[in-house]
Amino acid sequence: MSAVGTPARMRASMFRRSLREHPGPVVAAIVGLLTAAWLIRYGVYGDRHTLSILAGTWVLGWIVLPLMLGGGRGRVRPSHLRLEPVGSVAAAAGLLLASAVGIGPLVSLVALTALPVHAARYGARGVAIAALGALLLWLTGLIGSAVALEAIGHAAGPVGAVLTGVFTGTVMGVLGSVWAVASWITSLLAGAPDHIVRWLPWFPGSWPLSAVAGPSVRGFAMIAGLLGIVVGFALAYLLLVRRALVAGTTWRPRRSPASSVPAPAVGVPVARAAGDSVGSVARGRGLSGGWWGPGPVWAVAGRELRTWVRHPLRVQYLAFAVVYGSLLAGLPMIAGADLLVPWAGVLTALWAAAMSAGLVGLDGTALWMPFTSPGGERAEVRGRALAWLLLVSPIAVLLTVAGILLAPDVDPLPALAVLPAVLGAGATVPVWVSLLRVRPVPDPRHPTSADNPTDIISVLVASAAGLVAAALPMALIIWGPDGLRPLAPAVGAAAGAGMWFAGAWLADDRLATRSAEVLTAAGQRTRPPETVIPLTWDADWYRANRATAWALILLMAGWIPVVPQGLMVLVFDIGGGWIVASHVSGTARTGVAVAMVALGGALLLTGLVLWGRRPRPTA
Numbered sequence: 001m002s003a004v005g006t007p008a009r010m011r012a013s014m015f016r017r018s019l020r021e022h023p024g025p026v027v028a029a030i031v032g033l034l035t036a037a038w039l040i041r042y043g044v045y046g047d048r049h050t051l052s053i054l055a056g057t058w059v060l061g062w063i064v065l066p067l068m069l070g071g072g073r074g075r076v077r078p079s080h081l082r083l084e085p086v087g088s089v090a091a092a093a094g095l096l097l098a099s100a101v102g103i104g105p106l107v108s109l110v111a112l113t114a115l116p117v118h119a120a121r122y123g124a125r126g127v128a129i130a131a132l133g134a135l136l137l138w139l140t141g142l143i144g145s146a147v148a149l150e151a152i153g154h155a156a157g158p159v160g161a162v163l164t165g166v167f168t169g170t171v172m173g174v175l176g177s178v179w180a181v182a183s184w185i186t187s188l189l190a191g192a193p194d195h196i197v198r199w200l201p202w203f204p205g206s207w208p209l210s211a212v213a214g215p216s217v218r219g220f221a222m223i224a225g226l227l228g229i230v231v232g233f234a235l236a237y238l239l240l241v242r243r244a245l246v247a248g249t250t251w252r253p254r255r256s257p258a259s260s261v262p263a264p265a266v267g268v269p270v271a272r273a274a275g276d277s278v279g280s281v282a283r284g285r286g287l288s289g290g291w292w293g294p295g296p297v298w299a300v301a302g303r304e305l306r307t308w309v310r311h312p313l314r315v316q317y318l319a320f321a322v323v324y325g326s327l328l329a330g331l332p333m334i335a336g337a338d339l340l341v342p343w344a345g346v347l348t349a350l351w352a353a354a355m356s357a358g359l360v361g362l363d364g365t366a367l368w369m370p371f372t373s374p375g376g377e378r379a380e381v382r383g384r385a386l387a388w389l390l391l392v393s394p395i396a397v398l399l400t401v402a403g404i405l406l407a408p409d410v411d412p413l414p415a416l417a418v419l420p421a422v423l424g425a426g427a428t429v430p431v432w433v434s435l436l437r438v439r440p441v442p443d444p445r446h447p448t449s450a451d452n453p454t455d456i457i458s459v460l461v462a463s464a465a466g467l468v469a470a471a472l473p474m475a476l477i478i479w480g481p482d483g484l485r486p487l488a489p490a491v492g493a494a495a496g497a498g499m500w501f502a503g504a505w506l507a508d509d510r511l512a513t514r515s516a517e518v519l520t521a522a523g524q525r526t527r528p529p530e531t532v533i534p535l536t537w538d539a540d541w542y543r544a545n546r547a548t549a550w551a552l553i554l555l556m557a558g559w560i561p562v563v564p565q566g567l568m569v570l571v572f573d574i575g576g577g578w579i580v581a582s583h584v585s586g587t588a589r590t591g592v593a594v595a596m597v598a599l600g601g602a603l604l605l606t607g608l609v610l611w612g613r614r615p616r617p618t619a
Contacts, residue, residue, distance in 0.1 A: 004094040007076045011098035014076075032107035036114075043114030047191045048209050049200055051118055055111075055137065056205015062108055062141040063148050064167045078150065078244035088242035092234075095241060099146050105138075112138050119212045126212040129219060133208025136226035140204070143233040150240045161312035165319025172320075173327025204229060296375070300383020301390065308391055313362060317355035322395060325351050329403060341407035342415040345400030346422055350466045352392045353426030357462035358454035359384075360434040360518070367519050370511065377511040381504055385427040393423055417473035417488035422466040424496020428503030429465035433458050435510045438521035456555065457611060460604065467567075469499040478570055478590070547610045554607030562600030569593040 039058070043051055076098045081091050099105070112134040119130035200206040207226055211219030308314045325348030329340040340347075360367065370376035400419055404412045437458050473492035477485055511518065565581065568574045570593045575582040581592040 004090050004097060007081070007091075007094035007098035008101055011076050011101045015101055029103045029107065032103065033110065036107055036111035039111050040114045040117055043118035046118070048118065048213065049197050049206065050191065051114060052200060052203070052206035052209050053196075055115060055134075055208075056203055058108065058111055059137050059141040059144075059205060061171075062104060063144040064171060066104075066145055066149055078241045081245065088238060088245060091245060092238045092241040096143060096146060096234075096237065099142055104145075105142055108141055109138055115208050119209065122212050129212050129223065130208050133211060133223060133226060136223070136230055137205065137208065139230045140226065140233065143230060143237055147233055147237050147240065150237070150244070161316035162319045165316040166323050169320040169323030170327065173324050173331060176324070176328050177331035296373075296379035297382045297386060300379050301386040304384050304387030305391060308387065311362070314359070318352060318391070321348050321352040321355055322399075325349075326399060329399075330406075333406075338407040338410055342400060342403040342410055342412045343418075344403040345396035345398070346415055346418050346470075348399055349392055349396040349419065349422045349426050350463060352388075352396075353422070353430050353466055354459045354462045355454065356388060356426070356430040357433040357458035358437070358439055359430075361439040361454075371515050371519070377515070378508055381428070381431055381507040381511060384431050385500070385504060388430070389423060389427045392426065396423060413485065413488060414474065414477055417477060417492040418470040419492065420489065421469035421473055421492040421495040421499070424493075425465040425469040425499035425503065426462070428500050428507060430458075430462045430503075432503050432507035432510060433461050435507055435514075435518055438518055440521065457608060460555065460608070464604070465499060465503065469495045471495075474570070551607045551610035554603045554610065558600045558603035558607060560600065561596040562604070566593050566597035566600060570597070 039051075039054060042054070076095060078091065078095060081095075086094070115134040115137075116127045116131040119126035201210065204226060207222035211222040214222075308318065325346075326344050328347050329342075329344035332338070332340050370380040373379075396419060400412075400415055403415070404410075437455065439455060439458075470492070472495040473488040476488050476491050480488075564574075565579060569579060569581045570590070580596065581589045584592055
């Protein structure tokens with residue numbers, strides 16, 4: 001029993017320390033308890049089917065959200081017990097007991113009491129069955145979250161990377177389209193539609209209340225099904241813990257010695273990609289390009305394409321971009337708005353560029369290889385850009401065509417005109433940004449989903465490049481003569497080509513003139529200390545970090561006039577009481593929207609300048 005209780009005591013000590021040092025857990029507890037209280041109140045008078053959906057969604061969020069919010073950082077992991085004389089079963093039980101210590105499990109347990117509260121109308125038997133079902137749902141969330149964090153959050157394989165990218169992209173897409181989902185949620189609270197009720201028997205979140213309201217035999221089968229899910233998760237977690245204790249890793253495919261080279265070599269074409277032997281390079285995948293095509297640029301492009309398929313973080317970022325862009329464009333259809341559907345490809349390309357704005361940080365000291373061959377810098381930049389274009393362009397085009405077919409009443413010309421501009425900017429500008437702001441990862445050979453080589457500034461600059469390139473074709477469509485509107489795709493292609501060459505020129509100059517600085521930054525195992533931002537008001541910190549404080553304010557507020565007040569008015573002609581341009585008409589409306597875009601751009605640019613001048617803490 002002491003071995004089982006040790007992880008829980010470790011977790012309790014860590015939890016108490018975090019409560020003393022940071023107010024964040026207390027704020028999260030208050031918000032969570034208020035939400036749980038609302039769910040319990042809804043259980044008193046609300047619809048049974050809707051309550052089942054809300055309870056199941058709560059458990060699903062418990063499993064998914066820690067993957068996006070870094071919930072594994074304060075946990076007791078199997079690797080912490082690797083040197084302890086403890087068996088796999090005792091270790092798994094102790095780790096699950098430790099996972100139950102915290103705000104999330106406590107708040108979830110309180111929230112799920114809404115099920116027996118609702119079942120009180122069926123008598124004492126209904127309360128007992130619903131309470132048992134709620135407990136099994138709670139165990140499903142507890143053990144499922146532990147399995148997700150160990151098998152997915154720390155996975156190095158492509159499957160874990162794809163699942164993590166899909167989970168985070170789904171959550172971010174729903175949050176980004178909350179204005180469209182809100183109306184659907186409001187109608188759902190009044191009562192679940194019949195077409196949704198028909199599918200609820202396949203949804204485990206509905207089984208506790210269905211077991212209460214249905215026949216006894218069916219109820220017993222549903223409770224047994226929940227118990228089977230809990231046992232299945234428990235066995236999966238036991239296998240993960242045993243693997244971590246015995247093999248020294250949570251979930252990483254075994255590799256042969258020949259394939260265990262360091263992380264993707266990101267040099268010139270003579271560099272080896274991860275998994276390539278020296279012989280394979282000598283057989284034609286080197287400077288000559290081999291079957292990838294003639295020349296060093298195609299050789300680098302071939303290496304980069306293999307790296308995109310095999311590197312877990314790149315796979316995760318690509319999956320995130322596809323899911324996030326598709327949901328941002330598709331979820332508004334729930335509210336009857338299909339204006340964004342043809343823009344699915346554009347949004348995906350834009351986010352793929354933003355997520356590629358820090359890939360040099362994953363390369364470590366392998367970055368020295370471009371400097372050893374004449375013209376290696378130029379081949380490296382263009383090979384990376386070409387690989388990104390070959391990878392993202394088919395996905396973006398496919399999503400654009402699918403969006404046009406799904407929304408035939410929406411004019412496809414703006415999306416078709418903007419797509420080549422965004423693709424051209426997204427191919428080279430992120431390479432320059434990645435060289436400009438190198439953020440190394442602790443271990444490039446074994447990265448995890450917690451190793452994020454990008455930061456908010458890199459994402460903003462890479463995204464802004466696509467928006468700037470898209471401004472030319474959109475200006476022609478909005479303000480140009482009607483006879484010239486069919487030329488907008490050609491203008492977009494020209495804007496994309498111009499942004500391609502501009503980004504390539506900047507990246508060439510950076511890699512050629514600051515090669516030693518870039519290599520030193522990429523080879524560091526620890527990042528330089530970041531400016532610590534307090535979660536509460538601190539007058540002393542504000543006086544000492546005015547530039548940092550104002551930079552954060554401007555970077556957050558600058559997007560409000562750019563997107564909703566400006567671009568959404570110019571592109572989609574939206575209106576509303578809080579939209580300033582809605583209070584005028586005609587050319588004045590357009591002028592106000594343009595002025596809002598200019599104001600937001602100025603705020604963002606000022607924020608970037610102030611952020612670059614912030615005081616840097618010493619190591």
